[in-house]
Amino acid sequence: MTAFAPAASSHVMNTYGRVPIALERGQGVRVWDVNGKEYLDGLAGIAVNTLGHNHPKFVPALQEQLTKLIHTSNYYNVPGQEVLAQLLTERSHMDNVFFCSTGLEANEAAIKIARKYGVDKGIATPVIVVYEHAFHGRSIATMTATANEKIRNGFGPLLDGFLRVPVNDIEALKKATAGNPNIVGVMMEPIQGEGGLHPMRADYMKQVRELCDANEWLIILDEVQAGMGRTGKWFAHQWAGIVPDVMTLAKGLGSGVPIGAVVARGKAAKVLQPGNHGSTFGGNPLAMRAGVETIRIMEEDQLMQNAADVGEHLKQALKTAFADTPQVLDVRGQGLMIGVELDRPCGALIARGAEEAALLFSVTADTVIRLVPALILSRAEADEIVARLAPLVKKFLSEGAAK
Secondary structure (H helix, E strand, C coil): CCCCCCCCCCCCCCCCCCCCCCEEEEEECEEEECCCCEEEECCHHHHCCCCCECCCCHHHHHHHHHCCCCCCCCCCCCHHHHHHHHHHHHHHCCCEEEEECCHHHHHHHHHHHHHHHHHHCCCCCCEEEEECCCCCCCCHHHHHHCCCHHHHCCCCCCCCCEEEECCCCHHHHHHHHCCCCCEEEEEECCEECCCCCEECCHHHHHHHHHHHHHHCCEEEEECCCCCCCCCCCCCHHHHHCCCCCEEEECHHHHCCCCCEEEEECHHHHHCCCCCCCCCCCCCCHHHHHHHHHHHHHHHHCCHHHHHHHHHHHHHHHHHHHCCCCCCEEEEEEECCEEEEEECCCCCCHHHHHHHHCCEECEEECCCEEEECCCCCCCHHHHHHHHHHHHHHHHHHHHCCCCC
């Protein structure tokens, strides 16, 4: 280890507002920076490190795969793709999978499926319904589907073909789409991660499924952040008892190895044909092994049940800790995807959390503290998160009025 190494580099593009620490190693739900300081990781790489750090079953499997094949090409069959695709389709009750490397890529492919589905039906200008507070990525197409103006501004004309509606309002959706022959699908996050941890109600998702069926629209569910067991089921929409036409995955699917997936069924599963879409790195042997091993270990160690149980414990502990703090407006979420909403912008807490509490978390939608730790989190570690976070937040709130 290099002692007291600098945390930043002038040769990397300045695209992130980074906290001035540089992480070097991890174990379980803890990480250490280059200067040896230990942190409790409540962020898990933004809902990526499903199995935590240096998992004793996961790492040896990747090491073995590294000695065989890392990457070939989609000119050839990749056996791991079929293995992982079968695991995903069995657990989602869907039909087939396209593999890529990120959530953005997966959402881009889902948008292409919906648009081509419409064009194939004779709709020259297909329109996809998206939502207030939505986040689907930062490419031109996914940025257009995203609601945050700060992300969208400064890049010139965005794409046509998107219609935005409020969350959890079926009448607003019906009104916005009434008489529009160009609608081809509805795209939503079951829980809006970047938008402030806003959940879609189960009854609303059922109503949207019914509306899509009645109009032959696709329902596209972005499970990039909420999927892969984080809420206590494989996919967050399963709490509503529905099955989508298209589902996107990434983040937790590879436990830190870059991977993305588009899962489709029925008519949506047949839209893309050779030449319609592709990904150089998508479905490479290393990423496929990471996905397969993630699912295997999750099932062996019952991590979905752990996410449900420890997540509920964490949420209730946070509610108790902030019961006497009216500036904390809400504690919400499901499983190990939890938001703590304050009455004021709190982005400064990201750096202060690392410095003052040795706790890693993020802030979304300016006012919502986001906790998405690894699914291996124990109750004791959840209590430790609360013990570190609550005093930090209360101190921050005592320093000034809401703005």
